[in-house]
Amino acid sequence: xxxxxxxxxxxxxxxxxxxxxxxxxxxxxxxxxxxxxxxxxxxxxxxxxxxxxxxxxxxxxxxxxxxxxxxxxxxxxxxxxxxxxxxxxxxxxxxxxxxxxxxxxxxxxxxxxxxxxxxxxxxxxxxxxxxxxxxxxxxxxxxxxxxxxxxxxxxxxxxxxxxxxxxxxxxxxxxxxxxxxxxxxxxxxxxxxxxxxxxxxxxxxxxxxxxxxxxxxxxxxxxxxxxxxxxxxxxxxx
Amino acid sequence: xxxxxxxxxxxxxxxxxxxxxxxxxxxxxxxxxxxxxxxxxxxxxxxxxxxxxxxxxxxxxxxxxxxxxxxxxxxxxxxxxxxxxxxxxxxxxxxxxxxxx
Numbered sequence: 001x002x003x004x005x006x007x008x009x010x011x012x013x014x015x016x017x018x019x020x021x022x023x024x025x026x027x028x029x030x031x032x033x034x035x036x037x038x039x040x041x042x043x044x045x046x047x048x049x050x051x052x053x054x055x056x057x058x059x060x061x062x063x064x065x066x067x068x069x070x071x072x073x074x075x076x077x078x079x080x081x082x083x084x085x086x087x088x089x090x091x092x093x094x095x096x097x098x099x100x101x102x103x104x105x106x107x108x109x110x111x112x113x114x115x116x117x118x119x120x121x122x123x124x125x126x127x128x129x130x131x132x133x134x135x136x137x138x139x140x141x142x143x144x145x146x147x148x149x150x151x152x153x154x155x156x157x158x159x160x161x162x163x164x165x166x167x168x169x170x171x172x173x174x175x176x177x178x179x180x181x182x183x184x185x186x187x188x189x190x191x192x193x194x195x196x197x198x199x200x201x202x203x204x205x206x207x208x209x210x211x212x213x214x215x216x217x218x219x220x221x222x223x224x225x226x227x228x229x230x231x232x233x234x235x236x237x238x
Numbered sequence: 239x240x241x242x243x244x245x246x247x248x249x250x251x252x253x254x255x256x257x258x259x260x261x262x263x264x265x266x267x268x269x270x271x272x273x274x275x276x277x278x279x280x281x282x283x284x285x286x287x288x289x290x291x292x293x294x295x296x297x298x299x300x301x302x303x304x305x306x307x308x309x310x311x312x313x314x315x316x317x318x319x320x321x322x323x324x325x326x327x328x329x330x331x332x333x334x335x336x337x338x339x
Contacts, residue, residue, distance in 0.1 A: 170328030
């Protein structure tokens, strides 16, 4: 490792620490969802270590709880994590063309909302070592937090579990509400999504579908209509 | 038939990995298809919103506590409080309200 790379790596580690701490708390509530799906602590640990996605993992855990078909699991992962496709595409523009494929693959393993955020915020080209540093200090918080959520979810009083189970939804709100404030179309889209999601959970025929299936159908439907009615202009940053 | 948790995890990890790695390794130019770009832009907001509501009021022992966490979470997120503070405050709201409800 060159001196410059080591400096970048350490800086990434430093920036990854608050992210890892936040992950720990949220992953704990994800672990409770994993426990509800019948996963063991090791399975929860493995799921978070290998996937690194809050919404995607949560959606799949609800599918596991319902013993859904494998294909539904694959489609749900694709839908819930579709945003990473865009983020990775954006991040590819931050990498020097000479960055080899192996280094790109390692970055791709952990493109999350938060690491994407700090990676894209770097001035000039993104040094892969900076990203690896942030991965080093944030991945353990995510995986261990999930594992402890599975273990401790059993021991904690129902009131505490009830409180922790909203952490994930709080994090989702923190991701979707600020852009909804900045962009009126996103704001309306979020409100419409809330409304339709609620309607689908109470309407007789539709509520019989699994919540995972309803999420897939609503996401594709709402996003398609929004993209047709309000296509994004090229100069708009995403 | 009960499905194998390890196969679920393998599918989830593989799909997530491919979603992230393919653009980084294959796409060297920006996406230009306007519909696809717009669709992908809207997807996260729609999917996260659908997953949050009404699930948040069903996750808590008292639906009222979940509803309060939703409202306060939205207000804090609106003020750009950040991931961690919003998540922790939502938990605290439920914890405190459920002492009384």
